Amino acid sequence: MxxxxxxxxxxxxxxxxxxxxxxxxxxxxxxxxxxxxxxxxxxxxxxxxxxQIENLFEEYFKEIMKDLITSYQEPYKHVQILITSELNPSTIRIFHHIEKYKKFYRIVFSKNAPLSYYYLLFDQIKELLKNDLALNGEKEIDIAMISAYQANAIVGMVIEWSKQDFQHSANYLNQQLVRILNVN
Amino acid sequence: MxxxxxxxxxxxxxxxxxxxxxxxxxxxxxxxxxxxxxxxxxxxxxxxxxxQIENLFEEYFKEIMKDLITSYQEPYKHVQILITSELNPSTIRIFHHIEKYKKFYRIVFSKNAPLSYYYLLFDQIKELLKNDLALNGEKEIDIAMISAYQANAIVGMVIEWSKQDFQHSANYLNQQLVRILNVN
DNA sequence: GGTTTTATTGAACAGTTGTTTAATAAAAAG
DNA sequence: CTTTTTATTAAACAACTGTTCAATAAAACC
CATH class of the missing domain: 1.10.10 (Arc Repressor Mutant, subunit A)
Structure with a gap:
């Protein structure tokens, strides 16, 4: 073939x-x-x-998803000390990746974009987080559910970010994420 | 006028x-x-x-959002055995509302639905949660961010739910939410 | 009830859509 | 190099799109 x-x-x-x-x-x-x-x-x-045109864009977006994976997996490097013990440092890279491609994420998060783009991002983040997921003997938890919860929570922040046209820095988002996780 | x-x-x-x-x-x-x-x-x-047709559906969806608001605010009745540690009384109503209108939420969460529907739901849940948000002196937290985080986390569970064509019960979703919140 | 205002209509427009057809050209296979 | 396979093309199709216009009908106003 x-x-x-x-x-x-x-x-x-x-x-x-x-x-x-x-x-x-x-x-x-x-x-x-x-x-x-x-x-x-x-x-x-x-x-x-x-x-349909959406599928053409989707194919391109899949290329961007590959960058998300490598960004996520690439440890520390670009981080300036910032991190607390509470935060999985890899998570950090997600926001930087989005900042890098914000031109495209403006399209992905625009009101008349199809949900399919959103799902590509959501599924990818879910997958990345799932590997780092440490459930301390919580047997009754539905892995699919907690992954969806955590992944989409982060995307929620990105939505908020995009609604302000990505004015904040990626580091600001990270900072906020650490604080939010500490509240719980 | x-x-x-x-x-x-x-x-x-x-x-x-x-x-x-x-x-x-x-x-x-x-x-x-x-x-x-x-x-x-x-x-x-x-x-x-x-x-465009999407705007017509959107207008209808806004009516459904009104039901979400009244559902959320109405005191909780439907549960037989009320185990307080296992029930999050406010969010369960969100899950029940979606279960009630799952026929429409199938459309809202379908791959080629525009994000605008998603945003209507997201914004509404964000608004509802914001009122119940108790930040214990956490001054540095961006209210918009934590609201977006929490609201979209719940929607994340709903996405997962919809991907399984709403096979689970609303109570199951709520049970999972309680457990997820206890992990943190 | 008569007048004014304004939403709706029908008709027409060029352009796009999505699909299908046989003809052609380009790549793969030997 | 020749044959076979298959992707691309051009052309044509009915249907839908989005917009505009003067004519009409239905509300609002006093």
């Missing part, structure tokens, strides 16, 4: 066309026709690969 | 048409043309009021 070169080419062309158009206008003012025109790809070909 | 009777009538007609169509097919297979045909309303009139 090789990947046909033609497929790779057209997908790349469509990806790039979308990125170019996103610099000029908003995601849902962009039409399929327009993307295909810029990518020099037949409209039928677009539909056979993606079906 | 009175509300013109004609406006009320057309909006009601459009609302009802949407609800009827939602029983037959999914939200994004429904066209504006179709709604207007069923509502006996001119397409131009639809556009002058809503612009």
């Amino acid at each position: 090789k990947t046909d070169l033609r497929v790779v080419k057209t997908k790349e062309a469509l990806q790039e066309a979308l990125l170019i158009l996103l610099k000029e206008k908003t995601l849902n003012s962009i039409s399929v026709t327009e993307i295909c025109l810029k990518a020099k790809v037949n409209r039928g070909t677009f539909y056979s690969h993606y079906g | 009175k509300t013109d009777l004609r406006v009320v009538k057309t909006k009601e007609a459009l609302q009802e048409a949407l609800l009827i169509l939602l029983k037959e097919k999914t939200l994004n297979s429904i066209s504006v043309t179709e709604i207007c045909l069923k509502a006996k309303v001119n397409r131009g009139t639809f556009y002058s009021h809503y612009g």
Whole structure:
């Protein structure tokens, strides 16, 4: 099962066309026709690969998710002493990753973005946190539930952050997270 | 500034048409043309009021949000065996409300639903929780952040719940929430 | 009840959508 | 290099979109 070169080419062309158009206008003012025109790809070909523009963006967003994983796993390095013992230091990197790609997260968190983008982020953070999850003999806890709880709590902060157009620094978010966790 | 009777009538007609169509097919297979045909309303009139179908559903969803508020504020009755350590009396009402309207929350949490629905729910829960928020002299905590954190944590559980098509009971969700809060 | 204001209508518009078809061109396989 | 396989293309399709316009009808106002 090789990947046909033609497929790779057209997908790349469509990806790039979308990125170019996103610099000029908003995601849902962009039409399929327009993307295909810029990518020099037949409209039928677009539909056979993606079906809708959202799926094209989603494919790009998956690349960004890869950066989230590596960012999360990369320990300390960029952190300036800050940390308390209460906070899992890896968590820290999530906010920095988002700050780095805030241009795209503005789209992800915009009102008419489909939930599918949100879910990609949510599922990824859930997965990352799940590995670090230490349940001290709490047998009755539904792992899926507590992971969803913790992951989405962090995304909640990001939503708040995005609503203020990412004015705060990533470090501020970390600081707040530490304090919130200490309240409980 | 009175509300013109004609406006009320057309909006009601459009609302009802949407609800009827939602029983037959999914939200994004429904066209504006179709709604207007069923509502006996001119397409131009639809556009002058809503612009897109999502806004029509949003208006309906706001009605459901009113139920969330009254549900949350109404004193708790439905439980037979009341174990105080296992019950979080305020949040259980949120879970019951969602269970009651799960038919609509399936739409709200579907992959291609716009984030705007999510935000309506999130903002409402945030608001409800904010009133009950007791910060014991934690001056440095950003109220907006901790509210977003807590509200979205609960919504996170609901996402997980919806991904299992609301198979669990509202009581199960609440039980889990209590246990999760005790871990911290 | 008569007048004024304003929401709704119908019709038309160019443009987009999503799908399908046979023809073509490009890659893979031998 | 030749054959086979398969992705892409162009063209055409009915349907839907979003917008605009003057004409009409229905409320609001006094």
